[in-house]
Amino acid sequence: MPPRLEATTEKWEVQVRKGVLELIILLSLRKHERYGYELITVVTGAMEFELTEGTIYPLLSRLHKDGLLTARWVEVPGGVPRKYYRLSERGRDALAAMKTSWIRLTYAVQRLMGDPRATRQEPTIRGSAK
Amino acid sequence: MPPRLEATTEKWEVQVRKGVLELIILLSLRKHERYGYELITVVTGAMEFELTEGTIYPLLSRLHKDGLLTARWVEVPGGVPRKYYRLSERGRDALAAMKTSWIRLTYAVQRLMGDPRATRQEPTIRGSAK
DNA sequence: CATAGTACCTTGCATAGCAAGGTACTATGC
DNA sequence: GCATAGTACCTTGCTATGCAAGGTACTATG
Numbered sequence: 001m002p003p004r005l006e007a008t009t010e011k012w013e014v015q016v017r018k019g020v021l022e023l024i025i026l027l028s029l030r031k032h033e034r035y036g037y038e039l040i041t042v043v044t045g046a047m048e049f050e051l052t053e054g055t056i057y058p059l060l061s062r063l064h065k066d067g068l069l070t071a072r073w074v075e076v077p078g079g080v081p082r083k084y085y086r087l088s089e090r091g092r093d094a095l096a097a098m099k100t101s102w103i104r105l106t107y108a109v110q111r112l113m114g115d116p117r118a119t120r121q122e123p124t125i126r127g128s129a130k
Numbered sequence: 131m132p133p134r135l136e137a138t139t140e141k142w143e144v145q146v147r148k149g150v151l152e153l154i155i156l157l158s159l160r161k162h163e164r165y166g167y168e169l170i171t172v173v174t175g176a177m178e179f180e181l182t183e184g185t186i187y188p189l190l191s192r193l194h195k196d197g198l199l200t201a202r203w204v205e206v207p208g209g210v211p212r213k214y215y216r217l218s219e220r221g222r223d224a225l226a227a228m229k230t231s232w233i234r235l236t237y238a239v240q241r242l243m244g245d246p247r248a249t250r251q252e253p254t255i256r257g258s259a260k
Numbered sequence: 261c262a263t264a265g266t267a268c269c270t271t272g273c274a275t276a277g278c279a280a281g282g283t284a285c286t287a288t289g290c
Numbered sequence: 291g292c293a294t295a296g297t298a299c300c301t302t303g304c305t306a307t308g309c310a311a312g313g314t315a316c317t318a319t320g
Binding site (some may be wrong): 143188 | 306307310318
């Protein structure tokens with residue numbers, strides 16, 4: 001028996017998120033530094049899905065390790081210290097590349113959604129093609 | 131030492147693809163049935179990335195197992211038989227849900243890309259919030 | 261008779277979201 | 291005084307899935 005349709009769709013949504021989340025985080029850090037916990041509230045507000053700590057902290061660590069982000073600790077009077085992340089030069093380059101790639105992809109998908117015949121192609125009988 | 135920027139970006143592109151590919155396949159099967167090998171050429175033509183057999187065959191199997199696709203074997207005179215896949219009712223439902231979800235997501239990302247202040251939010255000093 | 265094309269498949273690796281659990285501190289309510 | 295909830299960081303283990311690589315089998319071409 002196949003799984004519920006909602007389960008299937010939800011699994012798909014997780015996969016999509018997986019790809020886009022990195023872009024979203026870099027975009028969110030374009031203008032000013034932010035800390036992890038803040039990003040959870042910001043992204044959850046901007047997008048319409050939950051972002052949890054188990055997702056954001058490993059992600060930020062990885063982006064930092066890859067050199068896309070720089071980090072600094074900031075003491076908060078009477079509070080838990082925050083780890084602020086900022087886009088590095090390298091991060092800006094990566095973001096630019098991702099934006100281009102993202103736009104190209106969404107454009108192609110849009111074309112597919114709009115006109116199904118846009119990619120129509122006669123199947124070739126095996127062996128008859130050059 | 132961090133990896134090359136191209137490596138980082140490419141890894142990201144793989145992740146994004148991972149999510150969208152399922153949508154692309156379902157979209158490609160909207161109007162008529164297709165077989166795996168055909169989908170490779172069609173998708174590679176429509177999108178601008180390579181789609182390999184190691185990706186498409188497991189994916190089609192899964193979609194079939196989940197009940198989104200039906201399959202039938204077609205004998206080809208003087209050729210290797212083809213396994214044609216077609217969207218099921220359930221597949222159409224899933225596609226509709228994915229389209230909605232996809233549009234919402236791309237819209238949100240677009241907003242983020244266009245106006246970085248759209249999601250600006252003053253961080254709260256810990257404990258001072260209600 | 262080797263090479264390339266069509267067409268199907270599987271195994272194993274790497275990636276990354278996310279649930280769950282952990283730490284530590286502060287503020288609020290009883 | 292103590293439980294609860296909020297802020298803020300982190301890790302472990304599970305699961306999903308693209309993709310490289312390898313395999314099968316047939317046909318057409320040089």
